[in-house]
Amino acid sequence: MTGVQRAREGTNVVVGRVELRQVDEVSLEGLLAVAVEDAEPEEVMPPVAGPPGWTALRQEAFRAWHRARFPGLAGPLREATFAIAHEGRTVGSARLAVRGSQEVLETGMWLARSQRGRGTGSAALRILLGEAARAGARTVVADTTVLNTAALAVLRGNGATLTPGQGAADVHAELRPGTPM
Secondary structure, three states: OOEEEEEEEEOOEEEEEEEEEOOOOOHHHHHHHHHHHHHOHHHHHOOOOOOOOOOOOHHHHHHHEEEEEEOHHHOOOEEEEEEEEEEEEEEEEEEEEOOOOEEEEEEEEEEHHHHHHOHHHHHHHHHHHHHHHHOOOOOOEEEEEOHHHHHHHHHHOOOOOOEEEEOOOEEEEOOOOOOOO
């Protein structure tokens, strides 16, 4: 899945090639290296008990989490993870997960801190929306917080309808797959 990126976020205009590749054993170590180098564990994976930082236990949990999703949307977890690449370099991860029926997919993503605010998230979301349409989804949902202004900007920029979530600081987004912005 690829796309030429011409995204405008704030005053930044980014041009470049953004790709999503389903995570497999080959790409997993590169994805982990980016996470360890340029993200905090709580930004990129479910919580793991223990001391803070990228401990050996947390790195192995990261690998296990992604390996469990190798089978993709048709697998037992009904979830797929993708490495986000910009100009051929892995810069983050995105996911799609079945919620209820194949017609509703949930998405989430993270980017390395050094890559944020460059339009890569918007381009990756557009590619994910195309993937969701090919998978038969009618709706893609995402949840974030009112403090995550970058995620809110990416969601708005891709046509999301935003509504209050369950908690006071939560935001729920709904997008239509296959509708390029």
